[in-house]
Amino acid sequence: MNPTTPNPQPATNDTGNARQRPIGVFDSGVGGLTVVSALRRLLPSEEIFYLGDNARIPYGNKGAATVERYSFELTGLLLAEGAKAVVVACNTATALAVPRLQDALKVPVLGVIAPGAAAAVAATRNGRVGVIGTHATISSGAYERALRKLSPGLEIHAAPCPLLVPLIEEGLLEDPLTDQHIARYLRGLLEADIDTLILGCTHYPLLKEAIARQAGPGVRLVDSADNCALAVRDLLRSAGLAAPETHTGTLQVALTDASDRFLPVVERALGLRVGDVGLRRVQGVALAGSV
Amino acid sequence: MNPTTPNPQPATNDTGNARQRPIGVFDSGVGGLTVVSALRRLLPSEEIFYLGDNARIPYGNKGAATVERYSFELTGLLLAEGAKAVVVACNTATALAVPRLQDALKVPVLGVIAPGAAAAVAATRNGRVGVIGTHATISSGAYERALRKLSPGLEIHAAPCPLLVPLIEEGLLEDPLTDQHIARYLRGLLEADIDTLILGCTHYPLLKEAIARQAGPGVRLVDSADNCALAVRDLLRSAGLAAPETHTGTLQVALTDASDRFLPVVERALGLRVGDVGLRRVQGVALAGSV
Secondary structure, eight states: OOTTSOOSSOHHHHHHHHHHSOEEEEESSSTTHHHHHHHHHHOTTOOEEEEEOTTSOOOTTSOHHHHHHHHHHHHHHHHHTTOSEEEEOOHHHHHHHHHHHHHHOSSOEEOSHHHHHHHHHHHOSSSEEEEEEOHHHHHHTHHHHHHHHHOTTOEEEEEEOTTHHHHHHTTOSSOHHHHHHHHHHHHHHHHTTOSEEEEOSTTGGGGHHHHHHHHOTTOEEEEHHHHHHHHHHHHHHHTTOOOOTTOOOOEEEEESSSOOSSHHHHHHHHTOOOOSEEEOOOOOOOOTTOO | OOTTSOOSSOHHHHHHHHHHSOEEEEESSSTTHHHHHHHHHHOTTOOEEEEEOTTSOOOTTSOHHHHHHHHHHHHHHHHHTTOSEEEEOOHHHHHHHHHHHHHHOSSOEEOSHHHHHHHHHHHOSSSEEEEEEOHHHHHHTHHHHHHHHHOTTOEEEEEEOTTHHHHHHTTOSSOHHHHHHHHHHHHHHHHTTOSEEEEOSTTGGGGHHHHHHHHOTTOEEEEHHHHHHHHHHHHHHHTTOOOOTTOOOOEEEEESSSOOSSHHHHHHHHTOOOOSEEEOOOOOOOOTTOO
16 A cells, blocks of 8 residues: 555565575485485585375385375475475385476476486496386386486386385395395396496485495496485576575474384484474375376 | 154164175275185175275384374274274284274274284193284284283283285295295294294285295294184174175275285285275374374
8 A cells, every 4th residue: 555665575585585495305204315315415505394204105106196196285285384496305206296296386396307317317338227216116117208308319227126115114224135135126137237227216325335236336326316406406596596505504304104113214324313303294185286 | 743654763674784784894905805805705695895095005114193093084984885893904003093993983893903812822832922013013012912811821922024014015925035034033933932923914814825934833823814704703793783694795895096006916815806996085084083
């Protein structure tokens, strides 16, 4: 009414405020904290709000419609926390939901697949790339599509490794039985003479040493977590959304099930201190755009 | 108003109708079909409505409050299907939710733990009983309580076997790696000289032969599924709720995630034909009595 009243939300302040807002990160559980760990190392000024849907974990052997519905729901909770960008720190959810999330939302949405595919294309010398992940990720063909878009001539060998997530969640990171499971899963890929292997699940960086042992020195491992963090940095810079470098970012973690047996394993393996964990209730209620 | 109008729901007809209504059975996924298979063999006249919550499977490593909430929700869906009795075909949900379900509901609620404990007490000769199950089932202490109530002097040895469910769901029922995992899990129980082992998870009957191989001929296996079916038969008879013996019962199956990779494994292993599968949406909405 009063023409001298300042606009309460001028565009410049908007951007200023937006830069201080958290990066919202979600995963089916706490495995996506591998991405958070990489983000914290690379972008120490950023606030991070992490949401793990451990009440419904795992996503990797569930149907596409279910995973898409869950992803919209979690994204809604991150937006309610004021997220300036959404990072899908779960390969299964990236494979099945990121394109529709990007269509539906104004804030930038970034998954783990495109960055991993780009890093693999840069890494391979012989043009033979392996991908491992959950059933849902592998059968979606999302990595193949992302790799072929960048380099149509690649030879791609994909293998679902469904038992690696439960083995990791039991903390069997250095265990002869885990090694035997990995050897079995990698057999076909190694016979196909891959020189690059995408760890297409955000749990797998916790098993990097065991996988490297079985893959041998001739295979380069591409870690979703590190490459996703690099892509987040570039995205925030180009969108003018990076936090001021003088700021010291904090990490807030919320889960959908208050109790999580796997969290101490992750904290120990990553050297990450999570502190107090919040609780969010998921209601199955669909956001616009959900199925 | 008209005193000659017959009571539309006389007590006798009520009982008559109730007998024709289905037994409602729920589990975290399709593993509880081992209980359905036992029910179908023992009670071929009964209608069965089975609900598997595969959108949120597994329950075995989730928190007690979460499992209780899910159990109330699934029970509500079974009551909406007209269930005359509710069978909790999941050891984890039995351990964490059956007492509160029994307090809250008028229809009889039966879990898998009390029948399994009774069968183990009848089976043991040396008084040393082993129990295997998920993390949540074992850490609840529900089997110990049920066993001690029946036989306070028993020596009970319990071991969580968290990887058996994923191994079963991958169809690795006859596999050297599965045998190695079982051997590791049973080592302590066998050293304690148990002569009876409760398979405290409704998935485990699918692994009965492999478990028997590792346990050896001196150990009697107690199967939740068979003993639960016997208890359901006794319960329906004593409550006057058994279906007329002339009736041929049918099986209806509904899931919360339309796609289930494990269902064909179960059908093949049990020789059970499930037919068309319905879909039910779980909304996280709490029934009265839920947390």
